[in-house]
Amino acid sequence: MSATVSVTEQWAPWTPLELAKKVKAGVEQYKKMPGLMKSGVTYLQMAADYIEAIAIADRDRKHLVWHGTQMNTEVYYSMDIVPVFNEMYSVLFSMMGGPVKGIFDLSAANGLPTELCAFNKSVDGMLLAGIAPRGTMASWHGSSCDNTPKALGNIARVQGLPTYFMDRPYQMFTQHRLDYWRKQNEEFIASCEKITGKKMDYNRLKKAVALSWEATKLCQEIEQLVWKTPCPMGWEAAFGPLTAARSFAGHPIANEFLTGLRDELKERVEKGIGAAKPERIRYVFTVSCPYFDMDLIRWMQEKCGAVLVVDNIGRFRGTAEWMLDPDDPVGNLAAKQQFNMGSHNYNPGVEHKEMMLEICRNAKVDAAIMFNNVGCAEQAGLSRILEDSLQKGLGIPTASIDCDILDKEFTPREQIEEQLTRFFEMVENGAAYKQRRAQQ
C-alpha cells in the first residue's frame, strides 16, 4: 500500500511502530499505579489500540487516511479504513515524550513560520523527519479554523495523496447550508470509495452511525455524572470521552470504553468517591487542555484539590439531537456536525459564550483556565469575551496561560504551577466562590 520510509538514527525511536510500543508500555505502567480508575487504564489502552492500528495499517494492507478535526470517522470504519487524526497523533507523540522541539525546528528550517499552530508544525516536522505515518488519502474540513485545512493540505502535498476537502459552512443551522453540507458528505463517501475501490455498504454505515449515536448519548450521561459534587472523574480518565468520540466514533471500542466509564462513574457517585480529596476547586478548560503536559491535571487534582469538571472541547453541543432518521445515515452524519465535540469553537463567539455560561452554571464551576496556544488565533480572539462573561455572569475568574499546546519547553512547568497555585488561592478568596460553597 505504501513505501517503507527509512529514517535516520536520531528519529528511529519515533516511528509509528515505536510510538505504538511506547503507548503500550504506558498502559502497563498505568496498570501498576495504585488508586487509578479502571477507566484510566482502558482510556490509555484505547489510545494504544489507535496508534497500533496506524502503525500496522501498511502491514495489514489497509488504507490509512489522514484527517483533520471534526471528520466523521464512522465513514472510515465502515470501509475498513484506518483513520489518523493529525491532532490526536501529535498529542500522543507529545504525551509519550516525543522530541517536539526537534520536529518543530525541522519545520521552521523548512520555512514554516514558528508562530503557526503546533499541530501543523508537529506533523510538518514528522514528515520532514520521515516518521509520519504514510497515508493513502487525506480528507478534512475547512472553516474549522485557519490552520487545520492548511495542515492537512501540507500532508497531502508532501505525501502526494488524493484529497477530499469539506467546506463546513459557518453557522450551519439553516437548510441551504445543511443541504450543501450533506452533499459534501456524500462526496466524501464517494472519495473513500474511489481510493478503496469498494462500494460503501450502507447497512454497515447505518450500524456505525447507530453506534456513534449511542456514544454521543453515553458522553452526555458521563457529563452529567462528572458535574456531580464531589466530581468523580479522575485526571487519568478525563480525556477518555474526547478520545473515544473523536477518534472512534462508529467503532465498538468507543462504546465499550464509554459504557465502562459511565458505570464506573455511577458507582463512584453512589459511593460518594471524589477525584480530589478534598475537592477545593472545580475548573473548566474554556478552549483547550494542556496537551503539552497532561500531568498538570494530575498535579492540580492531587496538590491543589482542583478537579476538571468541563473540558470545553470534549463535549457535544446543546442537545446533540443529531439522529434524525435511522434509515438515513448520511443525513445523520451531516446533522451531527452542528453538535460535534468542539464545534462551537467554529461558530460565532456569542453562541460559545452563552453555552459556556450555561455549562459552568450547571457544573458549579469555580474557576476557568485558558491555555492560550500561541498558534491559535481562533482562541486568541475569544479570550476577553469568555473571560468577561464568566466573571460578570457567574463570578468565575479566568487564568490565561500562554503555551505551545504540544511543546512543554515553551512555558516552564514551575511557572505554570506557580501561576495556578496563586490563581486557585485567589479563587478561594472570592465572594462568588464563598457563596457557592455556602449553598452546597
Place this chain on the structure above:
Amino acid sequence: MNTPFKTLSEMIGLTSPFPEGEAVKAWKAAGKRVIGHLYLAVPEELIHAGGFLPFRMSGDNEPLPMQLAESYVLFNQCGVTKGVWQQILEKKYDFLDGSVHSNVCDGVRRIYDNCVEFKPTPFMDVLNFPRKANEDAVQVYLVDLELLRDRLSTLRGQRIRDIELKRSIEIYNHTRELMKQFYELRKRDRPPVTGTETLEMMKAAGRMPRETYNDLLEKLLKEIKSSGREVKKGKRLMIVGNDIHNSNWMAAIEELDAVVVTDEMNVGTRYFAGKVDASLPPMEGLARHYILGRPQEAMTFGGNRFEHILKTAKEYKVDGVISENVRYCAPVGNDKPWLRKELEKHGVQLMELDMEYGEKPSGQIQLRTEAFVEMLQS
C-alpha cells in the same frame, strides 16, 4: 524626484484624515449612511446598491499601537485584524452605521465576535463565505447573499432592486477596468508610477463614494499618460502576501534602486481582476465573480493563488518577489514554504519577510531588502 500627480493628491486629500476623511464627512453630512467591511468576501456592489457607502476597514500609513486591542484579543491574533479592532476601540470607526463581516479567516470572524460583544453598531452582519471555489459553493453563497440583501433592504427601509444592483455592478466594473488600465501602465519598462502611488490610489477606492472615485481615477489616468513621467529604477519588484496599507513601508523599499510594479494583494491585483458578468441576473453575477471570477485567497482550497502570483510576475516582468507575512496570519504563513518552492521552480527570485502589520520598515528589513536588490543586480 518625480512631480506628484495632482489628481492623486486630490484623492489623498479626500480620504484624509484616515479613516474618517473629507469624503466620508461630506457623505455623512448629507444624511447618508456608511457600512464597513473587511476583505473581499463581501460584495461592495450590494452595499452600494442599498445607497450606503461601503468603507473598507484597515490600517493606514502610521504604525498602530496594539495595547488597547490586546486587552481584548491576545497578542497572537493577526495584526491586520487586531489593527482594525484597535481603531474601533479608539472610536476611529464610530462614523460607521454598520458593518458586514465574514468568516473568511479566524481573525476576521473574531473581530465580528468582539464587535458584537463590546462595540456593536446599529447594523451588524456576518456573511458565510465558502472556502471552496465550485458550483455548489456559488449556489450556497448566492442564497447567503440574498439573505444579506434582505437584511440590508430592511436597514434601508426599501427593497434593494435588481436595477439598482445592475447599476452598481456597472460602476464597480468600471472601476475594475480603470484600475486595470492603471496597472497596464506599470508593465512598461519605465513605469510612470511607483508602487507607493499605486497603493494610495488603490486604498482610496474603499474610502470614498465610488462615482467620485471613478471620475478621479479617469482624470488621474489622463494626467499620468500626458505627464511623460518615467520612474527610472533598476529592478522591478512584486509584493505578495498580506495586505499592506502603509505606503511608507512601500516608499522605503522604493528608496532603493527598485520600483514595485505589481502585487497580489486585496488592495491590488486581486481587487480588480475579472469582472462581474453583467449579462447574468445581478445576484448570480456577484456570487460567481466573488467565488470563481477573481483570484482566490490563501484560504480557498485548491485555489489559484500561486497561479495568479506566477502569471502576474511574468506579465509585469518582475525581477524579484517580496513575500511578506504579517505575524500570526495562518493562511499566508502556511503557504510560505510551498510558495517558495513554486517560485524557485519557475526561477523567480524571492525574499521572505515576517513583519508586524502597519509597521514602517525596520533597519533590519531595509538592510535585507537592500541586500536582495543588490543580489538581483548582480
